Amino acid sequence: DVKVTQSSRYLVKRTGEKVFLECVQDMDHENMFWYRQDPGLGLRLIYFSYDVKMKEKGDIPEGYSVSREKKERFSLILESASTNQTSMYLCASILGGLTGELFFGEGSRLTVL
Amino acid sequence: AQRVTQPEKLLSVFKGAPVELKCNYSYSGSPELFWYVQYSRQRLQLLLRHISRESIKGFTADLNKGETSFHLKKPFAQEEDSAMYYCALLNNNDMRFGAGTRLTVKP
Numbered sequence: 001d002v003k004v005t006q007s008s009r010y011l012v013k014r015t016g017e018k019v020f021l022e023c024v025q026d027m028d029h030e031n032m033f034w035y036r037q038d039p040g041l042g043l044r045l046i047y048f049s050y051d052v053k054m055k056e057k058g059d060i061p062e063g064y065s066v067s068r069e070k071k072e073r074f075s076l077i078l079e080s081a082s083t084n085q086t087s088m089y090l091c092a093s094i095l096g097g098l099t100g101e102l103f104f105g106e107g108s109r110l111t112v113l
Numbered sequence: 114a115q116r117v118t119q120p121e122k123l124l125s126v127f128k129g130a131p132v133e134l135k136c137n138y139s140y141s142g143s144p145e146l147f148w149y150v151q152y153s154r155q156r157l158q159l160l161l162r163h164i165s166r167e168s169i170k171g172f173t174a175d176l177n178k179g180e181t182s183f184h185l186k187k188p189f190a191q192e193e194d195s196a197m198y199y200c201a202l203l204n205n206n207d208m209r210f211g212a213g214t215r216l217t218v219k220p
Contacts, residue, residue: 031206040122042199042212043157050206059209090157094208102149102201102208104157 003027006091006105013112019078021108023091029103030095032074034058034066037088037107046089049074081112115140117202119211126190127219134185134214136174136200145203146183148174149210152196160185160198170194190218 007022025032031050035043035058045058047066055066063085067075074093078085091105116139126132138144148160161169163176163183174185183200195218200211 033208035210040212042119043210045207045209048207056207058207092157092208101159101162102147106156 004091004093004103004105006108008108009106011108011110013081015082015112017081019081021076021089023074023105024072025093029093031093033092034076035090037090083112086110086112115202115204115209117200117209117211119200119214121214123215125217125219128192129189132187132190134198134216136183136211138181138202140202146176147201148185149199149201150196192218192220194218
């Protein structure tokens with residue numbers, strides 16, 4: 001079974017803090033994604049990466065950055081957390097190619113106070 | 114740019130009734146479309162993909178390029194179908210989702 005593991009299930013941070021969300025997949029997938037999931041808005045793509053050290057902006061990259069130093073790990077960074085970044089964050093990975101299935105982590109629920 | 118629209122945020126049906134969850138897309142190329150489902154307290158997971166033309170858990174979805182739609186259908190809904198459903202479009206390495214529809218199947 002493909003495993004996508006997100007390091008933190010629940011985090012509580014204060015405004016202005018730097019936040020790291022880590023994601024690791026164990027199936028040698030090329031492509032990895034970070035989404036945020038909000039009621040009524042669905043999943044919105046923040047960033048994705050199709051290879052090590054490669055990244056592409058999604059729909060809502062403002063206030064976020066990412067790092068992909070190794071193929072299996074894709075990190076989401078909030079340089080200075082704000083209350084409007086309180087959300088559920090989902091990491092996913094997919095084998096390259098059009099017919100691949102996206103595999104999701106369990107999600108990281110971030111609350112910014 | 115690709116876009117996926119799910120016009121219904123909430124959908125409620127009785128057990129045994131037919132159900133249709135709507136999905137429309139805008140994309141200039143040849144789309145790869147999917148339905149994902151999230152049951153309560155579970156991970157988001159693939160339900161079906163249009164390229165496979167498969168039926169999963171009694172659900173089917175037909176790609177209608179003329180209407181740019183990919184609606185999800187089931188003739189007889191079951192209580193265990195209650196979940197959040199997302200339509201998604203894959204373009205090269207980029208997967209975009211709709212806002213989702215919460216389906217509730219009442220006994």
